[in-house]
Amino acid sequence: MLTKINVGPIHPSTHGVLRLVVTLDGDTIVNVEPHIGFLHRGVEKLVENRMYMQSESYMEKVDYAAPMAYSDLYVSAVEEAMGVHIKERAKYVRLILLELQRIASHLLWLGTFCNDLGQMFTMFMWTMKDRDLVMNLLQDATGSRMFYVNMRVGGVSMDLPPDFEEHAKSLLDYLEKRIKDYEAFLEKNPVFIERTKGVGVLSRKDAINLGVTGPVLRASGVNFDVRSAYTYYAYEKLNFMPQIQVKGDVFARYKVRILEMKESIRLIRDALKEMPEGDALGMPIKLISPPIKEKEVIVRRELPRGEGMMYMVTDKQKPYRLSIRAPAFINLSALNHMAQGAKYADLFAILGSLDLVMADVDR
């Protein structure tokens, strides 16, 4: 006999306001039907009524777990449209800040993922504490703690402070140690291994067909990372290596994110070493207006959750149309495929491994 059960929109493990209608056969999942739209704010439409640089702070709220990545995506689209080149030092500054943001986002994910597996709030509090340190550093560099709004056309709003390098290095040493600890703490726990290995397998072929991106795609053995495939900023110069796992299960997705944090730490260290002297400041906001050169632009950036794409049709003062390819939205569409045949308890392990932010899904 099939049971229909309604999970969410108010549920401890749906990461916000996701509603899942789950059909169960005993304890086995037959079908999962995500209902989304509870957090729809019409960001794409809002942008059409604002001048170019007024929308940056709207963009940050699309993904509140990694705001800077989205503001970078948006500002890159404006830059592309205006045909502005980014200053050499600003490329490094942006890379450092974005990778710090990625670490913060992955740390938050690690905490919530362990919550989903039933280790209520221990890992969450630990990673939140570390994430807070990263956010303090970002506050030093940008002026605000959570929503930075520090990307400007051609550069950033302020250069890195003089003591940034010293602070960043000590923080990175600390984070490296902590991440190693988390790895040992989780991977030596047989229950954790049992809950994650072989659960929610997404094969390489299915991963490509379903269009998932980011850590979910790389966990299925596909070597695709926008940072290397369509390289931008200084990733190529720093020899960025995409982190890949082949199994495609929940554990592989966990492992990819852990490895990505380590790779980010390495990237930041190298970037701090090789960063050129000079000016990193972008154009003042008031100067951002026509002449916009291109009519249609598409930019793609590797966000912490996957590949973010922004399509913009430009107009004189404001964008005529903006469309966002949100990585979490497309990753969520693979949930049904992964969850079919799994046990009910596994649904939350799989859902957690997708790293959803509902604001990103609903926009």
Next chain:
Amino acid sequence: MLIDEGLASILANAILVLLLIIMFDYTFGWLERKTIAKAQFRHGPTYLGPFGFLQNIADVIKLIAKENIVPSNADKLIFSVLPPLFLSFFIFLVYLLPFSNSIGISLSLGLLAVFVLLSFSPLIVFLIGIASGNKFSAISAQRSVIMLLGYEIPLILSIAGVVLYAGSFNIATIVNDQRSAYFIFLMPIAFAVFFISMLAELERPPFDLREADSELIAGWLVDVGAPYYALALFVDYTRMFLGSLLISLLFLGGWLGPSILPPLIWLMIKAFVVAFIIVIIRATTVRMRLDKLLSFGWFWLLPLSVVSIILTFLLFVR
């Protein structure tokens, strides 16, 4: 009316045991909150009383002062009768245990009585879960009964060795038999099996499948109102008292210990240490899955408990 001496001692015993239950429930509730908070870089309760010791009183008053809502889907009779009954059930079970040679009652079949009654507790959870008419509670109720198959048999078998060695179902006799060596040293395998099965019986992580906050919201407690939730907290803590008492009585020598402290204090110290270890396990491990728990029970716990019985028989009894 005159109260004769036997009745007076029974009454004194009863009141003492009730005080012990209240003391443990309260202190453990505070200790658990503080320990978990420490493990998570938090402070836990701090405002009321020294180290927030009075916070639980405030919480219980708040919960009991609220309206008790019985959902319209629920089977009203079962749903409103069973939670208080569940609490009294566990208090009754604690009354079946001896606390030292003079405190508590010492029944000749005490151990058997405790475990026979204890195996009813998943069924009560099942009834409350089904009666509340919520689907999450229903899943929790199913899990409760399925789990019973996984851990109940190893639980009983692991104490069979203890009974074989002591030659009695009387818990006082079992404790006094440990004067030379505690059973944890004589039968470590049985202790491990018993401890793990007891975690499942006590609904503690990694086996808290019935409550499973991240999956089933609160399992069989999803639809209970605030006063019954307070009762459920007492059920949890009293059950914890029963479990840690059983572990320390059967394997850790109960009230035995150097005579600097009275026997009752030794028993309580051991019970608190066991409870503390269980809390630490709660703070660190993720939850197990139902089918894995079943296979773990049948392929590991059951054979291990049988091996333990055979070893006990060959080494000590024969």
